[in-house]
Amino acid sequence: MTDVVVIGAGAAGLAAAHKLSQAGARVEILEARTRLGGRIHTVPSTDRFVPFELGAEFVHGTNHITWDFVRKGGFGVRKVLDEHWVYPPMCKQSEFWSSLETCIAGVNFNTPDKSFDQFLRERPSPCADEGLVRLFVEGFDAADTRKISSHSLKKASEDEGQDSKARLERGEGALIVWLETCSRNQGVGIQLNTRVRAIRWHAHDVEVVADINGSEATWRAPQVVITLPLGVLKANAVAFEPALPTETQSAIDGMEMGNVVKLVFEFDEAFWKHRLGAKNFGFIHSQFGPLRTWWSRPLAPILVGWVGGPQATEITDHIGVAERALKQLSDFAEVPLATVKTAMRQWRSHNWTADPLSEGAYSYVGVGNMDAPEKFRQPIDDTLFFAGEHTSDIANLGTVHGALQSGVRVAESVREMAF
Ligand SMILES: Cc1cc2nc3c(=O)[nH]c(=O)nc-3n(C[C@H](O)[C@H](O)[C@H](O)COP(=O)(O)OP(=O)(O)OC[C@H]3O[C@@H](n4cnc5c(N)ncnc54)[C@H](O)[C@@H]3O)c2cc1C
Structure with missing residues (x-):
């Protein structure tokens, strides 16, 4: 008692x-x-200085x-570098947040709620960077665009200040x-x-x-x-x-319970530095490959690959994804795959979808x-x-x-x- x-x-x-x-x-x-x-779920990296985050990472x-x-x-606390690259071709996107906000601002609270997918399809003028916007909703909200409430996305974007991130x-x-x-x-x-x-x-x-x-x-x-x-x-x-x-x-x-796959890779050296101009590059949003968003850690050669929504739900084999992800990194950095493989010390992930004590990554609102x-x-x-x-x-x-x-x-x- x-x-x-x-x-x-x-x-x-x-x-x-x-x-x-x-x-x-x-x-x-x-x-x-x-x-x-x-x-x-924080676990130590090899040097134990920069921890691996297999679950939540950003404040x-x-x-x-x-x-x-x-x-x-x-x-x-460290602020996160808010720089965004889009691949291919690898180029910096300075309008990342504003193009998202402009698109979601088109959702109308005075009409019945609909899925974000339906909203995008019925919109009179298409959103600029619609692919990027879908990628963001699937990635950030871990959501299936056919199920997530467009009203909830607009409400969140009005309240949130999503662009402020720290670790x-x-x-x-x-x-x-x-x-x-x-x-x-x-x-x-x-x-x-x-x-x-x-x-x-x-x-x-x-x-x-x-x-x-x-x-x-x-x-x-x-x-x-x-x-x-x-x-x-x-x-x-x-x-x-x-x-x-x-x-x-x-x-x-x-x-709805959304899904994500998050893989954390630790390398001996930052082989991407020459292509992206710095060890810490912010975020890459990729139109292709098994993991659609990548980010770097500022204090160690650690990269994190992420995919959310339906694509994450379909992934059951993290080992296979890790192998394909290395190829993605060699394409981003324009270095041979062998260089990436040689540089890799270890990678880690946790399968939240298969975990009976979470049954997914995190929630979103259905239509x-x-x-x-x-x-x-x-x-x-x-x-x-x-x-x-x-x-x-x-x-x-x-x-x-x-x-x-x-x-x-x-x-x-x-x-x-x-x-
Ligand atoms: C890969 C990933 C990345 C994320 N990244 C971020 C991020 O960068 N920033 C951010 O803010 N959020 C992030 N999140 C979301 C964030 O982790 C969660 O929203 C938050 O930690 C949820 O906390 P909670 O206490 O609600 O649930 P939980 O942390 O899931 O706690 C619930 C507890 O209940 C326990 N439990 C389950 N079943 C039983 C049972 N039958 N009996 C007893 N106990 C049980 C579980 O083991 C668990 O410990 C991420 C989530 C994931 C999966």
Whole structure:
């Protein structure tokens, strides 16, 4: 028996536990993995100086909750070079953000919502760089343009300040370690390797049933914070008894889980330097190849390749993609493939699509479902509280700050009900 059980120890769960325990609640976190952080997954590179980010990497925008944590944690921060190249031919695109914004600004809130694909097809005057715009929505939003709500894209572009990006010097994992330390110091219990199977609930009385190495264990609390990823909710991997109310179920059905494939390569030397003018070139947006967006890390010869949306969903074999990606790099840099292969020290990735504890990368809004995140934010009988990136403001969906924001929001909401 405890005051609040939090399910999931990603950014949302840890932020909620931190804030709740600060307010004096006894909190227990149940996490299925053997590590904390969820879709934040920072691992060391060979020289251990620049970490590999297999999940979240960038701090987007100016969201005050994230920056408040960053300040309190004393993290070093580096701004990301906002330069964009388009291939082929390899040329710099200075109008990258403005051509995107102009296209998305054409979405009309006064007409019924439609998919972004339909919006592009029915637009009277075609968007300049339509290919680039589609690539961006598939890549950045991890979305299928045939499913994503065009209204949600416009709303996000109005609120977001997408072009502002930074990195934590010690990686996003440092934020998780800091939240963990604060939470533990405030008495939060964290159970790893504890996979929740069922949530049996009545008003102010919840039994959470979990699997620990094949044995069943039960926690009881008057309130539960559920930060299970949208993909896990969609897969019905956790049973709700009784079933969730129709409103919450319609939020689960109305949102989509997007996919991305992200491969991180570490090299002995920056063989691309001569072609792109610098070791750190910003971003390359490629019309061809298995990975459509590439970026560099400023302090080490590390390149990250990324593809999102339907193309990512189709990829099951990361090893095959890594091999083809090296050919892509030799084309970009105009150096022999052998040079790229010789320079490569190692590459890493995590298959988020095949991961049963995420079932995809991050969420987006389906057509006609702009109110879905808001529906998630409604407490159920003052007893079940949903948090996680998929419950944040539309502009913050699919981000770490959306997850942190949702954790802080849910903690306030539980406190209002309970203390
Ligand atoms: C490849 C990739 C790159 C990304 N890049 C960025 C980026 O650059 N910037 C950015 O802001 N965001 C990025 N994101 C998105 C960001 O990582 C997520 O939005 C955020 O981390 C989600 O946090 P969360 O707490 O909502 O969910 P999660 O981190 O997924 O936490 C949920 C937790 O629940 C656990 N869980 C699942 N099932 C169970 C169960 N049955 N029982 C108990 N526990 C369970 C999971 O293991 C997980 O730890 C990226 C995501 C991916 C996949």
